[in-house]
Amino acid sequence: MLALVVALPASADVIHLKNGRTIWADQVRENKDRVEYDLGEDTYAIPKASVERIETGGVAPVHSGSGGGGAIDITPEPPSFSHEADVAGKVIHDGKVDTDALASTAQTGNSELAATAYFLAGKHESDHGNFPRAKVYYESALRFQPDNATLLIYYAATLLRTGHAAEALTYAQHAASVAPDSADALGMLGFVQFASDHTPEAIRAWKKSLALRPDATVSQYLARAERESTAESEFSQRESNHFNLHFEGKDTLENFRRDLVATLDSEYDDLVRDLGYSPHNTIAVTLYTQQAFFDVTRAPSWSGAVNDGKLRIPISGVQSVTPELARILKHELTHSFISQMASNRCPTWLNEGIAQVEEGKSAAPYGHQLSMLFASGSEIPFNVLEGSFMSFSAPQASAAYAESLAATEYIRDAYGMSEITRILEMLSQGSSTEAALRATVHSDYRQLRDELASELKGRYGE
Numbered sequence: 001m002l003a004l005v006v007a008l009p010a011s012a013d014v015i016h017l018k019n020g021r022t023i024w025a026d027q028v029r030e031n032k033d034r035v036e037y038d039l040g041e042d043t044y045a046i047p048k049a050s051v052e053r054i055e056t057g058g059v060a061p062v063h064s065g066s067g068g069g070g071a072i073d074i075t076p077e078p079p080s081f082s083h084e085a086d087v088a089g090k091v092i093h094d095g096k097v098d099t100d101a102l103a104s105t106a107q108t109g110n111s112e113l114a115a116t117a118y119f120l121a122g123k124h125e126s127d128h129g130n131f132p133r134a135k136v137y138y139e140s141a142l143r144f145q146p147d148n149a150t151l152l153i154y155y156a157a158t159l160l161r162t163g164h165a166a167e168a169l170t171y172a173q174h175a176a177s178v179a180p181d182s183a184d185a186l187g188m189l190g191f192v193q194f195a196s197d198h199t200p201e202a203i204r205a206w207k208k209s210l211a212l213r214p215d216a217t218v219s220q221y222l223a224r225a226e227r228e229s230t231a232e233s234e235f236s237q238r239e240s241n242h243f244n245l246h247f248e249g250k251d252t253l254e255n256f257r258r259d260l261v262a263t264l265d266s267e268y269d270d271l272v273r274d275l276g277y278s279p280h281n282t283i284a285v286t287l288y289t290q291q292a293f294f295d296v297t298r299a300p301s302w303s304g305a306v307n308d309g310k311l312r313i314p315i316s317g318v319q320s321v322t323p324e325l326a327r328i329l330k331h332e333l334t335h336s337f338i339s340q341m342a343s344n345r346c347p348t349w350l351n352e353g354i355a356q357v358e359e360g361k362s363a364a365p366y367g368h369q370l371s372m373l374f375a376s377g378s379e380i381p382f383n384v385l386e387g388s389f390m391s392f393s394a395p396q397a398s399a400a401y402a403e404s405l406a407a408t409e410y411i412r413d414a415y416g417m418s419e420i421t422r423i424l425e426m427l428s429q430g431s432s433t434e435a436a437l438r439a440t441v442h443s444d445y446r447q448l449r450d451e452l453a454s455e456l457k458g459r460y461g462e
Contacts, residue, residue: 013037016052028054049377087117097121097137106140115144119151122158130430131161131343149179153188162428163280163340165195176205183213190218197244197284197310199225228286242268242279246286259321260287260329267330271337274358275421279340283333284310311336331359341421343428349385350433352401353408354420363406367460370406374453375461379403382445386433410452415441 013028015035028037034048090101105117122137138155145151152175159168172192175185190205206222209215240261247257264285272278311332313325334355338346363370373379380400389400411420419440426436434444443451 347386353404366402371456
């Protein structure tokens, strides 16, 4: 079955804060003046005075992706190899891939044994979020069994996750050709086609997949693709070196289209210089009337644009590239860069913070309010800001964006933009956010929060 990586809800404790917000945690402990809680391998703490009550044994809500990531985050069922039991303990032990054992297995001359070993190594790395390393292992597995449909599906999924959708298309098509009755192969083909801006083809692949086996995730994306296809049935297109733009023809003039392409190309070059990275894929950009935008995206009313792997921007009444439109384009384009740089593993606060910095925003207008918020312990904790902002109310979203901008500005000013790009690189290799922060700016979330609070007080406090 194709499923979201985080699709299964887990038992959790919930901390209810006095400001109305909630924090879901794996485990909660109360000390004299603070409440500590665990999320995965990380531990956080908040002032006890800000807590209203703690409940245990709840079911944590599921968050899919970060605010700008747009990841199609899927994992096929693992295949069953005849030699898996023999190989698993040799290749994976002590929580790591044994590269010497892996090399020895590859030298046995048994192609199935070698493919199994490299597959297990790849799956271990992808399960731990290190998609670039998983990609290398899956490539090795395919050298031994190039027509293994499940290996092809896993490799296509990893290519998609690391921003190589165009390359993934070849492998997804191969998987569907060697396993035409596989719901997984057809489902993956649809995901890769959708990410590659081949929406009609994705719709056909997903319908075939669902005819073979019902799947909630595939059904969800099929519905989204069909909404998109209906809304864009009369759209026109323009391509450049980096973009594939979709315009609603009756509402966009030729000069406007040309200026849009020129603006996007210029902003693309700016981001390459700032972030030291150039995306692998052509980026799809769709311009909607206001109603069509909300019909397709199902975005909350406060959102100004959405990046779900494609830049979707409402332009009702706009007939030229205004400074505001250029700012929105830069913001959303930054998300596309970050998505590929971090293999869709960037926490939303950092993702939105970098996007705001790149569009030219400053936290100064919000400085005094943020200073008071942090001084009272009423800010939204960073771990809460790791998930999507889409469920926030408009006031909560405003605070979340302001905090994200202030934190990212602080890191950039104190440590340099190069450390931000290092954090993204570490995230792409499976690091947790806090581990990446410790390795770069030498702060966990608690220290970063305290440093930011001090900075805000010094600049904007009374």
